[in-house]
Amino acid sequence: MLDYCMFSMKEITGLELSPKKVEYLKLLFRKGGVVRTTDISSSLKVDPSTTTKTISDLASIGLVDYTPYRGAELTEAGRKYAEFLVNRHNILTLMLSHYGLSSEETCEEVSRFESFVSRSAIDKICCSMGHPSVGGCGRIDHAFCDVS
Amino acid sequence: MLDYCMFSMKEITGLELSPKKVEYLKLLFRKGGVVRTTDISSSLKVDPSTTTKTISDLASIGLVDYTPYRGAELTEAGRKYAEFLVNRHNILTLMLSHYGLSSEETCEEVSRFESFVSRSAIDKICCSMGHPSVGGCGRIDHAFCDVS
DNA sequence: TGTTAAATTTGGGGTATATGCAAATTATTT
DNA sequence: AAATAATTTGCATATACCCCAAATTTAACA
Structure with a gap:
């Protein structure tokens, strides 16, 4: 422990x-x-x-x-990390949903590749979308966006 | 062989x-x-x-x-498959480039996750972007788009 | 409270992917 | 033909998954 x-x-x-x-x-x-x-x-x-x-x-x-x-x-660190992971999933899902994929498809695709998308990319995508508060699969927090 | x-x-x-x-x-x-x-x-x-x-x-x-x-x-099959792979890379790069990432960043990110994006997703993304002929890292062919 | 049942862990084993080193092999060059 | 360069083979390692069977621990209950 x-x-x-x-x-x-x-x-x-x-x-x-x-x-x-x-x-x-x-x-x-x-x-x-x-x-x-x-x-x-x-x-x-x-x-x-x-x-x-x-x-x-x-x-x-x-x-x-x-x-x-x-x-x-x-743990506290784990919770913060998991928050980032959930945000990443939601931001990517929101992004992909703009390209004609259904909700389920979008979530499925993102689940397959999200682990390989960097935090800095997520920051930029999030910024570029205007820091939306709702993503494809749930709410988005912005505590971890570098670029605010 | x-x-x-x-x-x-x-x-x-x-x-x-x-x-x-x-x-x-x-x-x-x-x-x-x-x-x-x-x-x-x-x-x-x-x-x-x-x-x-x-x-x-x-x-x-x-x-x-x-x-x-x-x-x-x-092989002939390999060439066709590789064409799809290159197209996928270029389409994803083009898509990501709309979100404030630099060219190098975009290519780097896509290279990390492209293997996990399905052909059907690529078809839809490609369609949704209007079948662009130039992607982020090179030309795009549309021989393999299901949705044309 | 002791015994059973359920949940959980341990230890062992297996597959897939990816990697490098050293030795052996094949091809090329001189 | 001998030397050199390129390549392959065999061996070994590492990570990331996974499941099964046996042992363990916890929980339930009689």
Whole structure:
């Protein structure tokens, strides 16, 4: 259990986490509070043992507080990181929705590639769209936009 | 050496190849004709042995004609697939360039995530932009747009 | 409270992607 | 033909996923 985190929001590139870890973080953010292994594994449709391993990884880098047999919860750093991830998803979804894709399509596409879009790109896209408060899949916060 | 290909352009989703294999195919397309292992490995900054392995993989699925110690060349199917890959890159680059990113940034971002954007999304984006003939990184062909 | 049932973790194993090094091989050049 | 350059093969590593079976822990309940 770490009380520090290898990521300080100021130096986030947005490219630190693998696609699956991004999914886990967004899920923990959506659920809020302590989330049980089974809950996660059934949401993500993976074996519980896979969840245990991934959550342990996230805990080892300080994004998650994990108590074995109890559950997992975002740390403060994890929550901030997850906020960025959700914003990124929503901004990209909003952007793509301007090109004739349906809502489901848009979300599906973005879910596939979002992990590879940098924070600085997101900042610029967000700025260029006038800092919209509602994205394709939910509200957008602007606490993490560099370019305001 | 296969004269058939597991991909028929009509059923292409755009998600068949890993990011690195996409790079190889786009490179072979740009270079044209028979390309030597060293040429590829120096362009992509990987060890020649890595290139040999990847090219062999591409040959095994019928996208590349490969003669050991001689070089690699796209098959007809490979050329068509690579055309799609280049178009996808150019369309996505053009799209992103509308959001305040510089040319280099745009190309860099797209290169990171393009492998995860489906052909059907590209078709729609392309259609929505009015089938532009020039993208962010080069010309765009429309032979592969479903929605014309 | 002890026993069972459910949830969870551990350990092992597997696939896919991607990489490099060293040694062996093939091609080219002289 | 011998030397050199290019290339391949075999081996090894690393990351990111994944699942299964066995062991463990927690929770329930009788």
